[in-house]
Amino acid sequence: MSAVPGPVVLEARGLSAGYGPIPVVKALDLSVRAGEIVTLLGANGAGKTTTLMALAGLLPPSQGEVLLLGRSTRAALHERSRAGLAYVPEQRGIFRNLSTMENLRLGRGDPELALNLMPELRPLIHRRAGLLSGGEQQMLSVARALASRPAVLMCDELSLGLAPLIVHRLLQAIQAAAGQGVGVLLVEQHVRAALQVAHRAYVLRRGTLVISGSASEVRARLDEVESSYLSSATEASA
Template structure:
């Protein structure tokens, strides 16, 4: 049994961002011992900013980031000594071999191979020569084998094969069952729901939905289409320059994505091969009406 009375890591009315511009606003979120929490949302929703603010890599603008039950502004390296592990996309030392990467992380090869025996034949291979899946196994082994109190993982499975994703997520679940708390930013929505205890959906810097996987599964298609899904959109701007952006399949998300790409006016809009993007209608089909809306006409 785990003492779950006090969250290990928590955001209370947290706002954080860069310069004077907040990216996440009024965020309330917590992770308790023994649970896996999934943080979902489209690109640009503020997921990585949330992890940075919770880890001490980014100071809050407003509100609190709490660590081990207390408000904290301690930097990441200090929290790491107190049991926080942060895993980003393939965070390995590419010029060191696999064994030396483990040694730098104060992890023995025996510990790592117990977790990921797939690395046994790669111990003397340079980390830069490992596959993406092997690099993430190495990153996760360095984190989990030190028995952290909390794991924050940002896109652990980005670009990896489904079987590798299953291995990584299973290792996180098993560590949580031993008492660790985990907050996962994850693109494989349905897979992470299989191991998560609770879910937060982040959209445009705010939590728009929260619940257990069981509570959210019935609305999963709507959640994916409204908040998570993206399509590649081909546009031509007012200077007749071709633009390609990944945009959520909602008209508001499309306008935001085009604005971030520096597009002020669109004169054509389509998907791959020139086909219409197939965005959720929101009453804005046919395509010309959608274009007028994007251009705020």
Template sequence: MLEVQDIHTYYGNIHALKGTSLYVEEGEIVTLIGSNGAGKTTTLRTIQGLLRPSQGTIRFNGQALEVLSAEAIVRLGISQSPEGRLVFPRMTVLENLEMGAFSRNDRLGIKSDLERAMVLFPRLKERVNQKAGTLSGGEQQMLAIARALMARPRLLLLDEPSMGLAPLLVSQIFSIIKDINSQGMTILLVEQNARMALSVAHRGYVLQTGQIVLTGTAKELQVNETVRKAYLGEN
């Protein structure tokens, strides 16, 4: 479904991605793990069209993405739940969800997806008319994911969904991610909590200073000595 080949991305003079390559098959959860500053968020932002690569190709079902705007990429079927959630704080939960469907005009489909979001995230249903800025961190994360789903994507990009959440909420969020995937959603997951990410993913990549240094199935990475020491906190 997605093929990223030899991507180089810069922030000004900073060479953030140095030949990054990865692929995602339809129906998979693929995780990208690494430390702060490794280039994980940059990878997602480049795929989404928010950053332009200076070199390399990105293909989504054969369509070149590196020449398209972010809006065009959303319309093709890729949406993102960004790092830090970035909900619209002065808008209600419902208005935030409706914003997720800005590229659509199928009213019946939007209504159906709103109902689905309320089933998937019951906490949002309870707070549907509440301002998003007054929600807890966990509720805002649920809203960010639900808003991304409202675009009815074929590929969902999740950037640090566990950031700043209590352990119980982290477990809930990852349970929801597995549930979304079981319903047919393909997911590319960026996550600093490598243990949780590998527990739900099919495959993974390890990114260090803008380069992929390891790849394998989730089970292979879970038992890899380097991953265990550097990212799973084991000796």
């Protein structure tokens, strides 16, 4: 897909963050525009989740800053959510002991809108979320996030362990949201699927962004990118 000329809705400038004195991700410069799907790729342990956590306000930056809708922020996640940032973490962030409907009601958006976005959830509204299949749980977390009408959506490993058909369905919903102006940052294991829906891609290696380009540029270099930057073996032995 070609570039989207919307305003920048999420940005990292010289962002470093980690869990102790030594930063895990270093001097990151990245941006996501309204209506744009950006994918962040990297081997296991490269720092993708750490990056999303720092952007979400769950980890304080040791250097640099995060800008949400053009404004520098150091706010906590719940405040960033109120300002328009939706974050679907790797563990999906749903309440397993509550029903599908209760989970939707606890979101910031209208449950009915969420059910319109993912009609597959309608027959499951009374079921405990912990009893839903992995794919259904992920549909629930994405539908709840999108129903809050965010300006920015960040998803961590949306497709982990899910069947291709469900992955396709989730990516379709995300593409539709982007079509309506949501800026999306996707961390994905399914590199090819991610590059198919993304406009741009960043590749993270050992905490540093090493490649940034249009999805088609990165797709054209996929063999090199996969062998040099995306295999865990490379990451561990580098």
